[in-house]
Amino acid sequence: MLSSNDLRKKAAAEKAAEFIQDGMTIGLGSGSTVYWLLKRLGELVEQGLQIKGIPSSRRTEGWARDFKVPLTDFSQVQSLDIAIDGADEIDPDFHLTKGGGGSLVREKIVDARAKQLIIIADESKMVQTLGKFPLPIEVVPFGWEATAQRIAELGATPEIRKKDGDIFVSDNGNYILDCHFQTIANPAELHNQLKLLVGVVETGLFIDMTDTVIIGAETAEEIKVIHKNK
Numbered sequence: 447m448l449s450s451n452d453l454r455k456k457a458a459a460e461k462a463a464e465f466i467q468d469g470m471t472i473g474l475g476s477g478s479t480v481y482w483l484l485k486r487l488g489e490l491v492e493q494g495l496q497i498k499g500i501p502s503s504r505r506t507e508g509w510a511r512d513f514k515v516p517l518t519d520f521s522q523v524q525s526l527d528i529a530i531d532g533a534d535e536i537d538p539d540f541h542l543t544k545g546g547g548g549s550l551v552r553e554k555i556v557d558a559r560a561k562q563l564i565i566i567a568d569e570s571k572m573v574q575t576l577g578k579f580p581l582p583i584e585v586v587p588f589g590w591e592a593t594a595q596r597i598a599e600l601g602a603t604p605e606i607r608k609k610d611g612d613i614f615v616s617d618n619g620n621y622i623l624d625c626h627f628q629t630i631a632n633p634a635e636l637h638n639q640l641k642l643l644v645g646v647v648e649t650g651l652f653i654d655m656t657d658t659v660i661i662g663a664e665t666a667e668e669i670k671v672i673h674k675n676k
């Protein structure tokens with residue numbers, strides 16, 4: 447039996463799948479909420495839906511293959527009709543923190559090429575101010591300690607991400623620094639400051655990219671679809 451949290455994630459993902467139309471190319475995000483999207487897309491493809499997806503992580507690629515969702519890549523398509531992805535924090539302006547699963551670079555490349563970005567999440571991801579969730583920053587392995595010191599000078603406490611006792615290595619062969627800022631008053635400014643630091647590949651701040659947020663719930667009436675005011 448699914449937990450209440452899984453039911454919410456599944457509901458958000460299935461609602462997002464309603465935005466997909468025949469013939470679309472789709473950015474496939476990463477994370478446990480996106481798993482339910484892949485599962486649903488597999489069912490729709492089996493029923494005859496013609497789509498192609500670009501996965502934003504090796505894990506997502508594996509799920510797509512498991513559920514028989516056709517894949518493509520950026521050598522074949524220039525832009526995506528839609529991208530559907532998860533998030534770790536969402537603020538009232540729809541700025542996001544992402545990268546909890548370590549896929550932030552590929553997610554940003556994929557999400558940035560989409561005409562429409564839909565974020566699927568449960569209510570716990572909605573925050574007034576970003577920063578409680580440590581900000582993932584992907585860095586080049588060489589000299590990562592020096593890069594961490596520069597990030598610390600911006601007011602963070604960076605922590606190298608580990609998995610099973612070893613340093614976690616991203617799909618791109620890089621390291622992730624989880625940076626405790628506590629509160630991020632100006633996400634756009636912080637992102638720009640971080641991007642100027644040599645050694646930083648990308649930040650988990652997704653600024654002004656999201657069009658729609660879907661918040662899952664246990665009953666269909668409680669699911670929220672919130673479009674950004676433009």
Ligand code: 5RP
Nearest residue numbers: 477478479532545546547549
């Ligand atoms: C991975 C991500 C995920 O989208 C984010 O961590 C949310 O994951 P989940 O749906 O498991 O809560 O950014 O890098």
